[in-house]
Amino acid sequence: MSVTVALDAMGSDAGPAAVVEGVAQLSREDVDVHVLLVGDEPQLSTLLAEQRYDASRIAVVHASQVVGMGKKPNEELDAKLDASVLVAASLVKQGQADALVSAGSTGGVVLAAARTFERLPGIRRAALAAVYPTELRHGPRDDPFALMLDVGATLNCSAEDLVGFAVMGSAYSRIVSDIGQPKVALLSNGTEASKGTPAIVEAHQRLLEMPGVNFQGNVEGLDIPRGTVDVIVCEGFLGNVVLKMLEGVSEVVSDIARDAYARKFVWKVGLTMLSQGLRQIRTMTDWKQYGGAPVLGFDHVVIKAHGRSNARAVRNALKVAAKAVRRDLAGEIARGLSD
Amino acid sequence: MSVTVALDAMGSDAGPAAVVEGVAQLSREDVDVHVLLVGDEPQLSTLLAEQRYDASRIAVVHASQVVGMGKKPNEELDAKLDASVLVAASLVKQGQADALVSAGSTGGVVLAAARTFERLPGIRRAALAAVYPTELRHGPRDDPFALMLDVGATLNCSAEDLVGFAVMGSAYSRIVSDIGQPKVALLSNGTEASKGTPAIVEAHQRLLEMPGVNFQGNVEGLDIPRGTVDVIVCEGFLGNVVLKMLEGVSEVVSDIARDAYARKFVWKVGLTMLSQGLRQIRTMTDWKQYGGAPVLGFDHVVIKAHGRSNARAVRNALKVAAKAVRRDLAGEIARGLSD
Numbered sequence: 001m002s003v004t005v006a007l008d009a010m011g012s013d014a015g016p017a018a019v020v021e022g023v024a025q026l027s028r029e030d031v032d033v034h035v036l037l038v039g040d041e042p043q044l045s046t047l048l049a050e051q052r053y054d055a056s057r058i059a060v061v062h063a064s065q066v067v068g069m070g071k072k073p074n075e076e077l078d079a080k081l082d083a084s085v086l087v088a089a090s091l092v093k094q095g096q097a098d099a100l101v102s103a104g105s106t107g108g109v110v111l112a113a114a115r116t117f118e119r120l121p122g123i124r125r126a127a128l129a130a131v132y133p134t135e136l137r138h139g140p141r142d143d144p145f146a147l148m149l150d151v152g153a154t155l156n157c158s159a160e161d162l163v164g165f166a167v168m169g170s171a172y173s174r175i176v177s178d179i180g181q182p183k184v185a186l187l188s189n190g191t192e193a194s195k196g197t198p199a200i201v202e203a204h205q206r207l208l209e210m211p212g213v214n215f216q217g218n219v220e221g222l223d224i225p226r227g228t229v230d231v232i233v234c235e236g237f238l239g240n241v242v243l244k245m246l247e248g249v250s251e252v253v254s255d256i257a258r259d260a261y262a263r264k265f266v267w268k269v270g271l272t273m274l275s276q277g278l279r280q281i282r283t284m285t286d287w288k289q290y291g292g293a294p295v296l297g298f299d300h301v302v303i304k305a306h307g308r309s310n311a312r313a314v315r316n317a318l319k320v321a322a323k324a325v326r327r328d329l330a331g332e333i334a335r336g337l338s339d
Numbered sequence: 340m341s342v343t344v345a346l347d348a349m350g351s352d353a354g355p356a357a358v359v360e361g362v363a364q365l366s367r368e369d370v371d372v373h374v375l376l377v378g379d380e381p382q383l384s385t386l387l388a389e390q391r392y393d394a395s396r397i398a399v400v401h402a403s404q405v406v407g408m409g410k411k412p413n414e415e416l417d418a419k420l421d422a423s424v425l426v427a428a429s430l431v432k433q434g435q436a437d438a439l440v441s442a443g444s445t446g447g448v449v450l451a452a453a454r455t456f457e458r459l460p461g462i463r464r465a466a467l468a469a470v471y472p473t474e475l476r477h478g479p480r481d482d483p484f485a486l487m488l489d490v491g492a493t494l495n496c497s498a499e500d501l502v503g504f505a506v507m508g509s510a511y512s513r514i515v516s517d518i519g520q521p522k523v524a525l526l527s528n529g530t531e532a533s534k535g536t537p538a539i540v541e542a543h544q545r546l547l548e549m550p551g552v553n554f555q556g557n558v559e560g561l562d563i564p565r566g567t568v569d570v571i572v573c574e575g576f577l578g579n580v581v582l583k584m585l586e587g588v589s590e591v592v593s594d595i596a597r598d599a600y601a602r603k604f605v606w607k608v609g610l611t612m613l614s615q616g617l618r619q620i621r622t623m624t625d626w627k628q629y630g631g632a633p634v635l636g637f638d639h640v641v642i643k644a645h646g647r648s649n650a651r652a653v654r655n656a657l658k659v660a661a662k663a664v665r666r667d668l669a670g671e672i673a674r675g676l677s678d
Binding site: 135152155156187188189196197220221222223224225226236237238240241242243244245246247248249251252253255 | 474491494495526527528535536559560561562563564565575576577579580581582583584585586587588590591592594
């Protein structure tokens with residue numbers, strides 16, 4: 001099945017060159033993914049001309065504006081009706097593409113999706129999910145990653161929202177990570193069913209009664225890096241703080257390793273000898289290249305490629321989007337909710 | 340000034356032996372701290388007899404019961420009126436001791452303090468604060484630590500509670516870490532004043548108007564391990580998850596290092612060569628030995644020594660408690676609130 005992805009190529013920290021490189025790479029692989037490259041046409045065409053690519057699989061669609069990083073996305077979208085992310089979303093809405101992938105600002109893509117697409121029946125609020133590195137491995141491919149949602153789309157959540165996130169995270173993990181019955185848990189301040197905010201306590205009770213979700217109860221902060229479960233569910237405020245903290249820890253570990261490397265010959269030798277052992281720590285600091293963050297809850301597949309996306313991350317985000325389309329993510333979520 | 344500390348010696352994971360060892364150590368130092376060692380008298384006296392100690396500085400006070408770890412502290416305290424933590428708190432209340440230190444369960448000491456002591460004027464809710472390791476260093480001693488509160492005493496907080504925590508954390512940091520004007524920030528999902536829950540947004544505005552607090556605005560998850568500020572303020576639910584996650588990250592890093600060490604000769608050599616470079620990472624995994632967690636908001640100094648406390652951690656918790664008494668922590672908080 002051929003899949004077409006509308007790719008918002010603008011607004012990434014790394015610039016459109018890395019995005020175009022990733023698209024060109026993918027076009028040369030045997031994957032049957034077509035890409036509508038949305039953004040400044042002259043710039044994108046010039047960048048594309050510098051790459052080897054399969055021209056039958058890439059088309060450039062012009063959009064004259066870009067949602068700026070660090071600005072208020074609501075105001076940006078109000079003012080910029082020809083913003084690349086809105087144009088890309090419209091292509092999906094109109095059926096010219098099957099999925100939206102954006103390398104631009106997170107707020108921009110979440111809001112563009114909310115303005116353009118419908119929410120899935122039974123889903124009141126969208127969620128932004130993040131794949132993050134864990135000590136334990138997951139699924140048939142032994143992935144050293146787990147999924148956490150929401151990490152920032154919906155700051156405060158009702159019990160119903162959390163239940164919806166559990167169903168969506170479970171469906172995404174089944175489809176993208178090939179885990180048959182993903183273990184799902186609520187993030188709380190204790191494992192007992194009585195622990196947490198009222199919304200968490202209520203969601204806990206409701207999830208116990210849902211046969212379609214392999215609900216493991218509550219997990220605590222300790223379980224995040226360990227990776228006790230495949231899918232961690234929390235409200236967006238908490239998920240945002242936790243995810244940024246994981247990034248911070250990664251940076252600190254990198255800094256320490258880099259410092260050690262720079263400082264002394266004996267440490268350089270030590271680090272070189274340790275290269276295999278350090279790979280696991282490096283995974284923690286580098287995990288962003290391994291794909292994108294799905295925006296879940298809409299009737300179309302939406303993936304946010306990471307802000308500092310390199311070519312490989314863009315290619316992976318496109319592949320993940322195509323997989324989610326082929327395996328009918330929206331249908332899988334709907335089935336999870338109807339159980 | 341001589342300070343007397345009532346020390347609840349029971350209920351720690353490590354058992355009373357490590358607690359007694361720490362007390363004995365401190366008694367041999369030139370610090371003028373007296374300890375009332377509260378718990379099972381025969382057991383404590385036997386343990387004490389095995390140590391070298393200054394008998395003029397240690398007295399054993401019998402308590403026949405212990406608050407169990409992992410049980411509901413409210414029910415435990417209702418049922419066990421002779422629990423060591425309640426007896427120790429009473430000694431402080433009656434003026435026989437100046438501060439309460441407990442090696443037992445966190446819930447037990449927070450509740451025993453709430454039942455026995457008065458809250459400080461202007462403080463509606465108590466906070467449990469935690470010292471945690473950071474990349475950046477703090478204060479005149481270049482401590483690689485910062486303070487975070489609340490980490491679990493008050494799950495959901497009003498703006499007023501958060502402001503109180505900021506004042507208390509600032510006072511504690513001034514007194515215990517000797518930082519003249521500790522940098523204080525609210526933990527949120529963005530640095531802008533508009534970011535966060537309504538309580539955070541309101542607390543932000545109020546803290547801007549308090550000259551006694553060196554308020555730096557909001558920080559994000561990234562800033563926790565980096566240590567951008569000296570004191571991070573958040574509600575207890577969030578702080579609990581974040582602190583346990585830091586512990587989890589520490590354990591994962593330890594596990595990886597231990598695995599690497601066990602696996603191959605070349606890695607052993609590498610790790611040994613790196614020992615100085617790894618010390619900084621080890622600090623992150625070992626930080627619990629560096630003192631206790633203050634319970635703030637009461638009219639007496641209360642310190643929770645960590646559950647897996649070793650002798651050194653107990654000794655340090657006693658020294659911190661004595662310092663907080665000598666420098667009048669309660670008065671410092673009251674002055675902060677009246678500014």
